[in-house]
Structures are given as C-alpha cells and as structure tokens.
Amino acid sequence: MTALEVFSQQVINGFTTGSYLALIALGYTMVYGLIELINFAHGDIYALGFFFSLTLFTWLGVPRTLVAALPASTLVWMLPAVMLLTMLGTGVVNVSLDRLAYKPLRRAPRIAALITAVGASFALENIMQNWYGPSQILYPNVFPDVNLAKLALGPSTSILLSTKDLFLFGVTMPMLGALMWFVRSTRLGKAIRAVAQDREAAAMMGVNVERVIATAFFLGGALAGAAGMVVGLYLNTGRYLMGFDVGLKAFTAAVLGGIGNLPGAVLGGYAIGFLAAFSDQYISSTWTRAVVFAILILVLVFRPWGFLGQPPPERY
Numbered sequence: 001m002t003a004l005e006v007f008s009q010q011v012i013n014g015f016t017t018g019s020y021l022a023l024i025a026l027g028y029t030m031v032y033g034l035i036e037l038i039n040f041a042h043g044d045i046y047a048l049g050f051f052f053s054l055t056l057f058t059w060l061g062v063p064r065t066l067v068a069a070l071p072a073s074t075l076v077w078m079l080p081a082v083m084l085l086t087m088l089g090t091g092v093v094n095v096s097l098d099r100l101a102y103k104p105l106r107r108a109p110r111i112a113a114l115i116t117a118v119g120a121s122f123a124l125e126n127i128m129q130n131w132y133g134p135s136q137i138l139y140p141n142v143f144p145d146v147n148l149a150k151l152a153l154g155p156s157t158s159i160l161l162s163t164k165d166l167f168l169f170g171v172t173m174p175m176l177g178a179l180m181w182f183v184r185s186t187r188l189g190k191a192i193r194a195v196a197q198d199r200e201a202a203a204m205m206g207v208n209v210e211r212v213i214a215t216a217f218f219l220g221g222a223l224a225g226a227a228g229m230v231v232g233l234y235l236n237t238g239r240y241l242m243g244f245d246v247g248l249k250a251f252t253a254a255v256l257g258g259i260g261n262l263p264g265a266v267l268g269g270y271a272i273g274f275l276a277a278f279s280d281q282y283i284s285s286t287w288t289r290a291v292v293f294a295i296l297i298l299v300l301v302f303r304p305w306g307f308l309g310q311p312p313p314e315r316y
Contacts, residue, residue, distance in 0.1 A: 081140075
C-alpha cells in the first residue's frame with residue numbers, strides 16, 4: 001500500500017470505530033447531564049444489544065456460523081426488524097435498571113448510585129455469561145464480501161471499504177442526526193434540555209422530571225443496543241465482557257467532548273476512533289490505550305470541561 005492508501009484506510013477505520021463509540025457515548029452523556037450519574041452498566045447494555053440481536057437472528061433461522069451473504073430481499077426486512085426489536089429491548093432494560101436501581105437513590109449520596117451502577121454492570125455481565133457462556137461467540141456474516149473501494153477507485157487500489165462499513169455509516173449517521181433533531185426541536189427534547197439545565201426549576205414549570213429521565217434512559221439504551229448489533233454484524237464475533245472495554249472508551253469519549261454535551265459526545269467518539277486508528281497504524285496497537293488516555297489527561301489538564309463543555313460558573 002502507498003502512504004496515501006495507508007492514511008486513507010485509517011481514516012475509514014477511524015470513522016468506523018468513532019461511529020459506534022459516538023452512539024454509546026450519547027447514552028453516557030444524556031444520563032449524566034440529567035442526574036449526574038456515571039452509569040457504568042451502560043457498556044453492558046451495548047453488549048446486551050449484541051446478544052439480543054444474535055438471539056433474534058437465531059429465531060429467524062440465521063445460523064451463527066453463516067458465512068454466505070443473505071439475499072438482498074431478506075436483508076431489506078430482516079435488518080430493520082431485528083434492529084428495532086433490539087433497540088426496544090435494550091431501551092426497556094435500561095429504563096428498568098433506572099426504575100429499580102437508580103430512582104430509589106435520587107436523593108442519596110452520589111457514591112451510593114455509583115456503587116449501584118458498578119453492581120448492575122456485574123449483574124448484567126453474569127446474566128450474559130450464563131446466557132451464552134464465557135467463550136467467544138460467532139455472529140452471522142450476512143453481508144456480501146464486496147470491496148466498494150475497488151469498484152470506485154479501480155482494482156489496483158489496496159483500500160478496503162466493505163459493505164459492512166457502508167452499513168455502519170448508513171445506520172449510525174442517521175441515528176446521530178435524528179437524536180440531535182429530537183433534542184433540539186421536539187417538546188420532549190426541550191424538556192430534556194430544561195431538566196439538564198436545572199431540574200428543580202423545570203419541575204416547578206410543570207415538566208415531568210421522572211418521565212424525562214426515563215426517556216433519556218430509553219434513548220441511551222436503544223442507541224447502545226443498536227451499536228451492539230452493528231458491531232456484531234461488523235466483527236462477526238463477541239463475548240459477554242465486550243461491553244467493559246468499549247464502555248470505557250465511550251465514557252472517555254463523553255468526557256473528552258464534554259460530559260453532558262450531546263455534540264461533544266459525538267465529537268469525542270470520533271476523536272477516540274481516529275486516535276485509536278492512527279495509533280494502531282503509526283505507533284503500535286499495544287500502545288493505543290496509553291496514547292488515548294494520555295491525550296485525555298492532557299485535554300483535561302488544560303480544558304477540564306472537555307472540547308465542547310462549558311466551564312462551571314464562578315461562585316462568589
């Protein structure tokens with residue numbers, strides 16, 4: 001590969017990784033913006049999306065060992081159906097987690113909710129381990145093996161742009177845009193912003209705060225579930241602990257962009273994606289985590305509120 005092709009390939013890889021990290025980071029930042037809770041179980045909701053969608057594919061007769069592409073006529077209805085049901089399932093689980101574990105601790109010290117979130121993460125991991133076992137799990141490969149870069153740039157190119165990449169971009173970009181539109185333009189989205197700004201004032205103005213919080217948990221869980229399905233279709237493998245590493249990166253993305261800021265979460269997700277891709281290529285994959293967290297530390301030292309976050313008001 002030429003130097004330009006290597007660079008172009010890492011740009012594609014950065015967009016790929018950043019896209020699903022942004023989906024997960026949005027759930028982190030929405031919940032924190034409303035109730036100032038770091039939901040450590042959020043990464044496991046992403047993993048749950050992987051297992052939900054895999055179960056649905058199995059029920060529809062798609063074997064886990066599938067290596068041949070499904071017909072286009074089947075993909076057209078199967079993928080949207082499985083994704084919608086997966087998003088519904090993970091959204092409901094996330095809301096149930098809030099109602100059962102976090103809501104009773106709204107007025108408790110923050111450390112109580114934080115410890116509860118860690119416990120919820122362990123509980124979900126144990127459920128998934130008993131569900132599918134501790135080993136690596138295959139996920140069906142439903143897409144045709146076509147290099148779209150060769151079709152666009154000619155057979156001599158070494159750049160790989162697969163149908164999986166196109167699917168990932170085609171799913172995540174509209175979801176990110178739809179969420180931004182929802183929060184900025186709808187009545188419920190404005191209520192979410194009002195509660196994030198001042199929960200007590202919003203309640204005095206007639207906003208149903210608990211309904212808004214439940215909506216944020218549902219949306220965050222649904223997006224994380226969609227990310228779990230997309231990653232399953234992209235990597236064709238997964239494990240019950242897959243949510244820990246990705247959840248850590250997504251939380252880092254949310255902090256990097258400015259926790260509580262939705263555009264910041266998207267920006268942070270893509271920043272982590274590009275950092276990881278270029279570090280893998282030009283430094284070493286064994287150093288990627290060190291590079292990502294070193295950049296995070298530097299950013300927080302000089303801009304503690306993140307890229308797009310706002311500094312706290314001065315108190316006199």
